[in-house]
Amino acid sequence: MKNALLSIEDTVALIASRAILFVSGPEHLLRSLPRGNWIGGTTSYFMTPEGGASREDRLFCTTFDDAVDARMAILPPNGLSGLIEHRFAHGFTCIVTPAFSTTLQRYAVDGPALPGLYNQPVFGWVAGVHLDRVGQDVPMVFDGATGAASADGLAALWVALPETAEVDLDIVNLFAPGDGESITFPEGGFDVTNCLIGGVPTNLAHYIVARGVDTTLPLVADYAGAMVNVSFQTVDAENGRVRFYAPVVPGTIYRLARTVADYGAAYAEGAREGSAADMLSCNCILNYRYAELEGRPTGGFVGPVTFGEFAYILLNQTLSRLSVRHALAA
Amino acid sequence: MPDGGLLPSVDDQLWARLLTGELDPDIKTLATRLIITRLRIEVAKDSTVLPTAVQELRRFFVENKFAHRDLAAITGF
Structure with a gap:
């Protein structure tokens, strides 16, 4: 090659x-x-x-x-x-x-x-x-x-x-799951409204805006040892919608990423x-x-x-x- | 191991423990990591698919020599 x-x-x-x-x-x-x-x-x-x-x-x-x-x-x-x-x-x-x-x-x-x-x-x-x-x-x-x-x-x-x-x-992958709460989704797809954060029903867009989440960092899930990212495309706080560059998968535990330092x-x-x-x-x-x-x-x-x-x-x-x-x- | 003769049989509880997450070995191969994760999600959503999920995972190891590097971690042998 x-x-x-x-x-x-x-x-x-x-x-x-x-x-x-x-x-x-x-x-x-x-x-x-x-x-x-x-x-x-x-x-x-x-x-x-x-x-x-x-x-x-x-x-x-x-x-x-x-x-x-x-x-x-x-x-x-x-x-x-x-x-x-x-x-x-x-x-x-x-x-x-x-x-x-x-x-x-x-x-x-x-x-x-x-x-x-x-x-x-x-x-x-x-x-x-x-x-x-x-x-x-x-x-x-x-x-x-x-x-x-x-x-x-x-x-x-x-x-x-x-x-x-x-x-x-x-x-x-430059990222690993951070220490924050787990995020799961009742429904999959590229467009998301509601999720469970630490088990609590939450509108993800509102959560991101309220907490000032850095959306240049992806969500990360541990796939039996492989770290798999889902990146934020847009956050529409007015309509309470988040769009990702890849679909989130129901039943998967995501966390906001921490960056690999080097x-x-x-x-x-x-x-x-x-x-x-x-x-x-x-x-x-x-x-x-x-x-x-x-x-x-x-x-x-x-x-x-x-x-x-x-x-x-x-x-x-x-x-x-x-x-x-x-x-x-x- | 072309015929899977040395693999645990489909009745071995090891597969169920792996696919319910009770067993979480150190898997190295990306393909193995991804197929196990996909099957775990399916089983968590509907436990009745566990037997077919076990068959699919065992067949994956029968058909793919490259994945055999993960077998020791899974079977403990």
Whole structure:
């Protein structure tokens, strides 16, 4: 697996070489790419070896030189089971879907229960736009095989690996549950009115305003050892509504987050024994903004900065990373 | 362990203890963490689904060698 932030000319040459690629970048560059073995999605932000950066003249390309085969497609909102049906016997799946899309909402809610989802790594991210053009530009995804572009589909790249290859998919989270009271929700979804805080029925929006809660910090739930965030999108105190970037799940115990003090150390630990620069990774635009990552390296991780991340399920304010290791053949 | 022969059977109370949260081992693999959490939520919502949840989790370990690193923590062996 190789990562590089490339010019349009270099990306075209890579596609012409029949490389299998996951591409991110501005829409006008993605639209100008020729057909080939790639999928892509829009973003204007990247993690680079020199730190976070916004670029309109480059595409971030991950080349899967370990792959022995690949196929790609754009799945409609009602066709997400295809994600499982089309995968190879041994390999992994990359996905990208537009922010604010029906497909994203559908996958976020229904994806976790797709039969067989956890049998093979599913890595991906949510396509976005430049923060100055939210509401004007539309996040897009692309299927390089057909040249199709979509504002409401899920682009999938199924990658086949040799049997000697082992895939590791994990997340790096800068947050942990804080010491505050538990927060649970009687109903799930992206939009919330009421919840139980310490077991007491409470309007969440009113609670946030009254307590001056810092909504740059997410809610965090402990998923059997994995810390899973749900980030605040808007708090509408007048109408008593809170909107999140990912759905809350009934029966899950959330707490307001505390920040991991040293994000650099957290990212370095996230690479474990591997080289972060050689991994497929993405990081959240909210970390880019709130942790002020522009111009600051992220433990060697490089890749797109995104409007949401996938490691099987939809994540917020999280770095998702996938690595491939080759065991010695017997 | 392709046929699951060395796994505790579906009747072993270990699975129920795991899915009700009574047993909370130190799981390392992200996929295992997520499937256990999803099944725990389903079981907490409706305890009658426990048998099918146990079958699904056991099948996950039968089918996925990468998850076997978590078995020692779960079974204690």
